[in-house]
Amino acid sequence: MIQKYEEDLTRIACDIHDHPESGFQEFTASKLQQDYLKEQGFTVTPNAADTITGYTAVWGSGRPVIALLGEFDALHGLSQKSDVTKPEPSDTEMGHGCGHHLLGTGSLGAGLLIRDYLQENHLSGTVMICGCPGEEAGSGKAYMARDGIFADVDVALSWHPGVYNEVSTGSSQSCINVFYRFHGVSSHAAGAPEKGRSALDAVELMDVGCNYLREHMKDSDRIHYAIVNTGGAAPNVVQSLAEVNYFIRSANNADCLALASRVHDIARGAALMTGTTVEILFDEGLSNTVNNFVLEDVIDRAFRKAGVPAFDEADRAYAQAFKDTWKQPVTLADIPQEVKDKPRLLKNMQESPLCDYYVETNHSDTVRMGSTDVGDVSWVVPTAQLHTACYGYGAGGHSWQWVAEGKSPIAMKGMLKAAEVMALAAEELYTHPEEIVKAKEEFKERTGGQPYQCLIPKEVKPHTTH
């Protein structure tokens, strides 16, 4: 019964929300969860894959081994007071705008329920709660997958706080994050321009080159950049150092590497054109998600058993106040492709302040634009995820509204429901191992027997900035 842990889980999630921390710096959140899991009798191993704040917590013995993925990092620039329906900064610079205070704590809650289930039913089996750091930036799970944390795991389950109650389906993009640092020669821009070689010119030409490349990429490719060093604020000094950061995304790792090599060539071309040199500095990489329909069906059955969060009138009034801060109308085009009954969801989004039913979805192989480090886990072990309504309709993730709503009863109900659904899905897998066999067969088919190749080279260690 999740009620048994409601108070503890709420306390942990709210504490993490009050202490937002960035990727690989989640010292408070990680310690809070590790200490609690030790008290609960789990065997806790800190510093998973040299991530410092990543950890694993294991209970039980024998097979199957089910991993539950959690996160706990926050976002810079999202300072916001709780429960306030207008942008109003709090005393922290960061904020939990993606609900990871709920994500990690919900997965922890699922682990407790699974432990109780195995214990009460005298079943063999292992549950491994994974505290995964640096999701927003850092690729924590990619290091964990690369360094063998999931080597003995049979199935991984996860969830993400959202606005719908649904099984997550579809894939996500592979992504490579690269810094291009150009070195030139400074000189007086008026007096001796012929002596200068501009690193900023190289950055600009590289960006122009990539903007022409866009016409000749696949539809599932994306490139975006930010100039992180312009070379200074003085127009009369030829800039000797400038740097641009690129995210290069594609539908799978092979395509992503091929696209990255075209971008590298453009950088080299820009250096050649300007008489500068370029350093190509790999920062991090994420694999695409390998979905698993067998496990999606297991989660679907669990969801139907668990039902949806029981929101009351006070929750609805709270959600309505936040929905009112979002003026953009919703149309059918806003409804995710995989939703079975789109008109029903549209009506719910228009008329209700929050999602109050189970949104049925079709299995999907569509690649969503965007990337997650869950992708790397899904290349090592069959993986599936779900969403629960932790926020009302209106604003989406990474918004001040989500930070403000993060400690509400709605958020907590959504988190507790996610723990229940994951635990029920795990129960089916412990008692029906044939589902795991089927999930592994599907995994093999989808990966075509190809070994997982992490996009992050072996020598690159978890880090915060380049």
Ligand SMILES: [Zn+2]
């Ligand atoms: Zn996020």
Ligand SMILES: [Zn+2]
């Ligand atoms: Zn997130």
